[in-house]
Every structure is written in C-alpha cells, then in structure tokens.
Amino acid sequence: MKKTGEQDRPIYPLMRVITFGEFRLERLIAAPLNSTAAPDYARILPEEWDNRSSALLLLKVLLCREERRASKEDLIETIWPDRNAMNAEHAFDSVASILRRRVLWTCTGESLLLTLRTSGSTSFKLAAQPFLWIDADALLALSTQSLRVTSRGQNPLVLLEKAHALARGEFLEDDLEYAWTQGRRHTLNGARRRILYKLVDLHLKEKRVWQAEELLYTFLEEYPTDEDALCRLMILLTEQGRRHEALQLYRYTVDLLREEQRGPAPYTRELAASVRRGTALKEQATNYVATGTTIALPPGWSRSTTIKALRQFWRRALQVQMIVVSLYLYSIAGRGSTMRMEVDKMYYDNYQFRVELDTGAETGTNQLMVWFAEKMNSATIPLTHFKPDQLLKALLEPYKSSFQIRLEQEKSHHRRSFQEEIGLQCSSPALSKERIVPVKVKRRIHDLRKQMNTALQRLEADFTHRTLLTLDRSCFDPGILQVESRLFGNERFLRDFYFEESSKQHIRNFCRRFANDEAYRQRVMTREVSWAKRNALFLRNLFPIFGEQFYSTNSYEYENKARNFFHWVNQHYEEILALPDYQKLQQVDNAFIPDARVLDPAIRPAIELLNRIPGVTTRYSCQGVSGKVQFQGYNLLAVSEHDEYAYVSFARLEQSAKRTIEELLPQFPAITDAPLPGNFTLWSILRSTGDNIRFRAELVELAQRVLDRVAGQGDNLLRENNTSFVS
Structure with a gap:
C-alpha cells in the first residue's frame, strides 16, 4: 500500500x-x-x-x-x-x-x-x-x-x-x-x-x-464475578431500601466464586456484612487521600515493612488515578476511612501467601487477613511461560552439554569480531612509535570491551530462549520445572488473625505448616481445626453483642471490648460448642442453607398465606435462627448462614390490608413492624422481636386471620348487594 x-x-x-x-x-x-x-x-x-x-x-x-x-x-x-x-x-x-x-x-x-x-x-x-x-x-x-x-x-x-x-x-x-x-x-x-x-x-x-x-x-450478566461492579450495585440497591436484593446478589456471586474454588475479597465481605447489619454505607472517592492517618501494625511487623507496604499502597493509589482502575473503599459509621494494603508476602513449597491489612475489618488494625494461591502444575504450563534461566536449570543431559557447546561456539564467534577490533586498536601506528597508550585509544578499547560484554549477554539470553523453546518437553526435568515455576492459580481467602495472634512470626509459622503438612492443610480447608471454629463463633457473635454499643462509642472502646470478647471466646469456645443446646440449634439451622432463589422452608407457609391476601405482595423473607444459647451472661448465636431476626418485607401493601394487620398486631407479641436493628432501610416489614420460632407460628396465624377478615368483608358486601337486588 x-x-x-x-x-x-x-x-x-x-x-x-x-x-x-x-x-x-x-x-x-x-x-x-x-x-x-x-x-x-x-x-x-x-x-x-x-x-x-x-x-x-x-x-x-x-x-x-x-x-x-x-x-x-x-x-x-x-x-x-x-x-x-x-x-x-x-x-x-x-x-x-x-x-x-x-x-x-x-x-x-x-x-x-x-x-x-x-x-x-x-x-x-x-x-x-x-x-x-x-x-x-x-x-x-x-x-x-x-x-x-x-x-x-x-x-x-x-x-x-x-x-x-x-x-x-x-x-x-x-x-x-x-x-x-x-x-x-x-x-x-x-x-x-x-x-x-x-x-x-x-x-x-x-x-x-x-x-x-x-x-x-x-455488566454483571457478562462478568458475574466482578466484585467492583457487585459492590457498586449493592450500595445502589441498599440506598433504595432494597437491602435483601443486594444480599441476594452477593450470595449468588459467592456461589459462583465457590464453584471456581475462590471466595469474595475482604472489602466485598465487609460490605455484605455492613448491609446485613443495616450499617449506613458511604462510598469513598477513587482519589483517596488519608490525611493524618496513623496505622498501628500488630507486633512483629517492622517499620521498614510498614513503609514498604504504605509505599506500595500509595503507588497503587496513584495507578488508580492514572489508569482509572476502580478500587472502592468503604467506611463504617463512626470508624472513619478504610484502607487495604499488603504487608507481607511469602512462599513455602507450592504455595504463595499474602498478608493483608484492612482497617475496615471487624476489629480494624487488630486483624490481618491471609490469602493463598497454589502453584500451577508445570505440566500444564507452556514452555514459553518459563524464563530462560529456569529452562536451563531443568534441561537434562545430554541436551544441556550439547546446548553449552553450541552456546560457547556462538559466543566465541561474536567475541572474535570484537577482539579483532581491539587488536587493531592495540596495533595502531601510534602505539608503535610511543610506548604510552594514548587516552583516546584506552577509552576506545574500554568501550569495545563494554560493548562486547553487553552483546554477549544479549546473545546468551536470546540464544538460550530461542534454542530451548525448540526442544521437546521431554528434554526438561518436570520436577525442577515445578520447583522453579512462579506461576500460581487464583488467590483464595485462607483465614484471619486477631490481636496478639497477628504477629509476623505466628503467621509465618502457620503458613509454613499449611504448605508442608498435607493432613493439617486438609483440616484447615474443611475448617476442622480449633482456631477456625473459634474464629467463626467470635465473628458470628461480635456485632450481635456489641454492634449497638459500637455505633454509640468511639473505636478505642469498641476495640477493647472486642479484644476482651475474643479472649473470652478463646477460653470457652470448646465448652460452648459442646453444649447440647448449641449442638441442637446448629443442627436445626444447618439443615437448610439459605438460598436467594427459594423461600426458607420454615417461613414458607406464612409467605404463601400473605400472598393470598388481596393487595399484598411479599418481597423478601428470612426464617432467622432457631434460637440462642445462654452461657455466662451472653446470649450466643450458633454458627450458621441464617440472620439473627426472622422477617418478611412487602413489595405491595395496600392500606386496607395494612390497617387490618395493624389492628391485629397487638395480639401477637412475637411480631413487630419496627425496623430491624442497625438502621435497616426496609421499613415495610414485619419482623421477629427475638423469638423466631414463635414469630413463624404467629405470622401464619396473623396471615390467616387477615385473610379470613378480608373474606368475611367480601361475604358481607355480597350479602348486602343481594338484599338490595331483592328489594
């Protein structure tokens, strides 16, 4: 052209x-x-x-x-x-x-x-x-x-x-x-x-x-696991009072991530927890500046590690502004801005571990999150993805000796042209007359030697890459390729470390054991280890017990209470898990895992009756936990996927049906129309006052009585019309 x-x-x-x-x-x-x-x-x-x-x-x-x-x-x-x-x-x-x-x-x-x-x-x-x-x-x-x-x-x-x-x-x-x-x-x-x-x-x-x-x-239809878009949509829905719809989206995404052997990112989990608790949400701007922010790292993390992590964080923040990759930072009311940054990365055996600090986590800077990724099987990785030095280490005999001979021949050939030029400089007419080598000639010889070394290095890298990639895979030791590989699969959440346990040495010891001990690794992945059960119990009850106090006190008071509660759970969790009442509740609640696509079975009869009432259409519902366990002054929730309070919200509730419900409501002490604790924005709801089992039964009775009253009003109206017609 x-x-x-x-x-x-x-x-x-x-x-x-x-x-x-x-x-x-x-x-x-x-x-x-x-x-x-x-x-x-x-x-x-x-x-x-x-x-x-x-x-x-x-x-x-x-x-x-x-x-x-x-x-x-x-x-x-x-x-x-x-x-x-x-x-x-x-x-x-x-x-x-x-x-x-x-x-x-x-x-x-x-x-x-x-x-x-x-x-x-x-x-x-x-x-x-x-x-x-x-x-x-x-x-x-x-x-x-x-x-x-x-x-x-x-x-x-x-x-x-x-x-x-x-x-x-x-x-x-x-x-x-x-x-x-x-x-x-x-x-x-x-x-x-x-x-x-x-x-x-x-x-x-x-x-x-x-x-x-x-x-x-x-966008989410095309990229259903994109967590940035998910978080934006969850915030948007929550601001419109569609909190349950936001949680349905979150659960659907979690299901998809679970199929890919992954889990949601920490900020996504924190946002979902905030939506579930009814916390006020505020999205930070992408141009994030934390003026005067001081972050206290857990013991064992050096100042150099802190500076390195902060530099890395600010570098990422600048990249966000320059290439406009959206990173969304969320804040919790009364807790200030949240910041996520990597504080350590380590490699043991076939695993990569990354330690992350999230100031918006459940216990703020007293909590570190560990993510891990498993090294990919080198047999599935094309040779082009390996560096030349990695391939050379794995090259078997006699291919390695043959390669070294050919490489040396190539280098000798290229070296000869430079040496000839250097020889010409050394044998110039100026040197035959003077015993002292002129500065200009010295500089020229020095430059030639420097050029030769650079050219030989480039030649070696190019020749190695070009030659080794022409070889069959059988010419390389698969074990060495596996060891040398630095290609890892998708990153997954591993665990949290709280308070004193979030020391550098403690985390590294755990990661080393996870990588080297297969039996222990299996127990960690199935959450059968003791710390996993303790952490689950701690997180399950942290906000139900201290949430309201947290919003009315400063963060230092809350963190002290959270620390004391963590120590208490650490001391008594085995006793709590062994309680017959706890085991019974956990068995009942875990018999059904909530699914956003189907009604919870324990509340389905009430929902079906409510939807039969003229002018009533339900939107979201939750059967809630089956109860709590009392232990040493605490009312504890069993670890499950169910919400603390059972409830039903309405997409349509006409005035006649609403008035009837309001008239009958005082007769049902387990039901209230008050919003859920934590500034829940779904105002058109009926929820439990605390006893979810009684709430489910009373909700069925309430729905039936409203339905009967509406039917009776219809019969009376029909009877009056017939009387008027006969007259």
Whole structure:
C-alpha cells in the first residue's frame, strides 16, 4: 500500500475489525472514496483466506501490538514458537501473503498490511484507523477524548455512551488463553470499567438511578464475578431500601466464586456484612487521600515493612488515578476511612501467601487477613511461560552439554569480531612509535570491551530462549520445572488473625505448616481445626453483642471490648460448642442453607398465606435462627448462614390490608413492624422481636386471620348487594 497523506484519507474506513464478542472482518463495498453516502460493509468469510487460521492469527497478533506493528522475528516467535527457523520463516511468508492479498485488500486495490524494512530488519504494520477501523482502538480513543472533555469542564456523556456501546463481549474471546493478548486485554478491560463507572456516576448525578442500575446489572450478566461492579450495585440497591436484593446478589456471586474454588475479597465481605447489619454505607472517592492517618501494625511487623507496604499502597493509589482502575473503599459509621494494603508476602513449597491489612475489618488494625494461591502444575504450563534461566536449570543431559557447546561456539564467534577490533586498536601506528597508550585509544578499547560484554549477554539470553523453546518437553526435568515455576492459580481467602495472634512470626509459622503438612492443610480447608471454629463463633457473635454499643462509642472502646470478647471466646469456645443446646440449634439451622432463589422452608407457609391476601405482595423473607444459647451472661448465636431476626418485607401493601394487620398486631407479641436493628432501610416489614420460632407460628396465624377478615368483608358486601337486588 502506498504512503497516504492526510488529504488522501477516505471518508469511511476501507475495512472494519470487530474484536469484542464474535470476531468479524468487514470490507467497504466499492464506492467513491469521497462519497458522502452511508457506508455499506460486507463481512469477509473464511473462504477468502482459504480457511487459513494462521492468517487470522497473524492479524490478531498485530492488533495486540503497540502501534499495530511488530518485527518479523517477533511474529514468527509468537505464532510458531516450536518450529525451526527455516520452516517457520517459509510458513510466515506464505501466511503474510494470504493476509495481504486475500484478506486485507480494499475496493481501491490496495492492501492494508504494510511491510517496513529498516536497518536490515523487516517489520509488518497494519494501516491506521482511518483506513482500517478497529473497535478496540475506537473505544480507547473515545475514552481518552472523554477525559479531555471532562478536564475542560464539559459533559462527556455522549462520548462515554458511544464507547460503552462498542464493548459487547470479551476482547478476542476465542483467544483468551494466549499470552500475547493479555496486555491489550488488560488495557481494554481497565478502560471499559472506567467508562462504565463514569457513566454510572453521571446517571446518579442526574438522578437517573434506574439507568445506573441497568448498566451495572448488564455488566454483571457478562462478568458475574466482578466484585467492583457487585459492590457498586449493592450500595445502589441498599440506598433504595432494597437491602435483601443486594444480599441476594452477593450470595449468588459467592456461589459462583465457590464453584471456581475462590471466595469474595475482604472489602466485598465487609460490605455484605455492613448491609446485613443495616450499617449506613458511604462510598469513598477513587482519589483517596488519608490525611493524618496513623496505622498501628500488630507486633512483629517492622517499620521498614510498614513503609514498604504504605509505599506500595500509595503507588497503587496513584495507578488508580492514572489508569482509572476502580478500587472502592468503604467506611463504617463512626470508624472513619478504610484502607487495604499488603504487608507481607511469602512462599513455602507450592504455595504463595499474602498478608493483608484492612482497617475496615471487624476489629480494624487488630486483624490481618491471609490469602493463598497454589502453584500451577508445570505440566500444564507452556514452555514459553518459563524464563530462560529456569529452562536451563531443568534441561537434562545430554541436551544441556550439547546446548553449552553450541552456546560457547556462538559466543566465541561474536567475541572474535570484537577482539579483532581491539587488536587493531592495540596495533595502531601510534602505539608503535610511543610506548604510552594514548587516552583516546584506552577509552576506545574500554568501550569495545563494554560493548562486547553487553552483546554477549544479549546473545546468551536470546540464544538460550530461542534454542530451548525448540526442544521437546521431554528434554526438561518436570520436577525442577515445578520447583522453579512462579506461576500460581487464583488467590483464595485462607483465614484471619486477631490481636496478639497477628504477629509476623505466628503467621509465618502457620503458613509454613499449611504448605508442608498435607493432613493439617486438609483440616484447615474443611475448617476442622480449633482456631477456625473459634474464629467463626467470635465473628458470628461480635456485632450481635456489641454492634449497638459500637455505633454509640468511639473505636478505642469498641476495640477493647472486642479484644476482651475474643479472649473470652478463646477460653470457652470448646465448652460452648459442646453444649447440647448449641449442638441442637446448629443442627436445626444447618439443615437448610439459605438460598436467594427459594423461600426458607420454615417461613414458607406464612409467605404463601400473605400472598393470598388481596393487595399484598411479599418481597423478601428470612426464617432467622432457631434460637440462642445462654452461657455466662451472653446470649450466643450458633454458627450458621441464617440472620439473627426472622422477617418478611412487602413489595405491595395496600392500606386496607395494612390497617387490618395493624389492628391485629397487638395480639401477637412475637411480631413487630419496627425496623430491624442497625438502621435497616426496609421499613415495610414485619419482623421477629427475638423469638423466631414463635414469630413463624404467629405470622401464619396473623396471615390467616387477615385473610379470613378480608373474606368475611367480601361475604358481607355480597350479602348486602343481594338484599338490595331483592328489594
């Protein structure tokens, strides 16, 4: 294709590439370049490139490269890493010819694949956006343009909506596993999320709540485990009084994460806990600044560790502002801003452990969370993902000796040219007349030796990478590859450490044992270890016992009470778990795990009766726990998934039915229409006063009496009408 100036740009692109969702190529149907008529594009079918998938792969690789450009060597290594050089080059020339002549030709007779030759190397480049339009590049351009418009104080809504409309599906969805797509995909995903959240913010600013909600719901349909979008939607629903719907979304996401052997992030769990408790929510801005914030780390964490962690946190915060990756920080009323940061990372055997501090956790800075990831099986990892030095360590004999000989031959060949040049400098006519070597010659010799060392290092790295990747996997020791690998699977939550237990040495000892002791690891994963049972009991009862006091006192008083309660639970949890009443309650409640998609069985009869009442439609309900256990002055909840209070909320409650319920309510002491503790925003509810079992029975009776009264009123009205008709 000839070089084209600004004046030669067509009104419409000659070709279009759709990378989001189903990959498509479209060619402009023959029309004058300067025509103002609406463009018409025809889809390019695979038959046009003889169904050669390599031609399509070459195009996709170029789409992912910076400026749509890559060297021939880079493209060959990416597409055919395991072929020998001669065969790969021949195959590449054939594929490039097909892409140029059969795919990227235009109605003007030109090709949109350019060949560039500079300094003895050959590169390939796709034509610019005005000629070859790519939806991913258009999205990034609109995103950048919206930032400029915003900086000038103008409304970027139109630009953002255009950009959002382009992203319909995953970028190159058929090539998700390839490493060469990851950089571009990461950039596009970041831009997509920035566009989404900016649109949500603009709609909320203009009071268009339903549009913001629809955007988040649509995004979660495509990415159901995206926790940033989930948290935004949960906050939005809670602010509208739809708290149970927010929890339903959370439970659904948890189920999906559990299927992937993962768990929700700490800030997601904290948000869900806040929604469940009815805590007032406040979302922090993305430009987070913690002025005058002091964080007291647990014992054993050095000042250097603290500084390193803080630097890492602020670096991430700056990255959030620059690349606009949305990180949402939530605050609890009376507790101030929350901050999450990594304070330690360690590796033992096949596991990676990461220690995280979350100031918004249940006990604030007295709590550290540990996450872990298991090393991936090296047999499933392509050799291209290993570094050259890792492959060299795993190389078996006699391949290693043969490789060393070939490497030394290559280095000797390259070293010889430099040595000849150095020899020429040393034997110059100036040195034959003078015994002292001139400074200029010394400097030249020094520079040559430096260049030689640098060139040899590059040669060794390039030769190692290029040569080792041509070998079969059987040439490498799988055990050494497994040891050398630093590729880990998805990160999962492991456990919390509270108060004195959150020391550095204690955590490292635990992580080491978890990695090295398989029997202990299995007990940890099934939560059969003693500390897991203790922690579950502590967390289950922390806010039910101290929640109301926490909101009316300062954080120091609360943390002291939480610390004392933790020590008390640590001392007595075995006695509590062994109580017959506790075991009975736990057995009853755990017989049914709450599911947002079905009614709780213990409250279903009441819900079915309520929905039969004219003018009444229920929305959410919960059967609640079956009771509490008394022990040393505390009323304790058994560990289960059920809420403390049983309740039912209404989507529709007409005045006649509401008045009837209000008239009958004093006759049912276990039922109240007061909001749930903790500023619960679902005001149209009936809930338990504390005895959930009695509440379930009374709710059935209340619903039946309301239904009977409504039916009786209907019979009286019918009788009066009949009497009037006879008269």
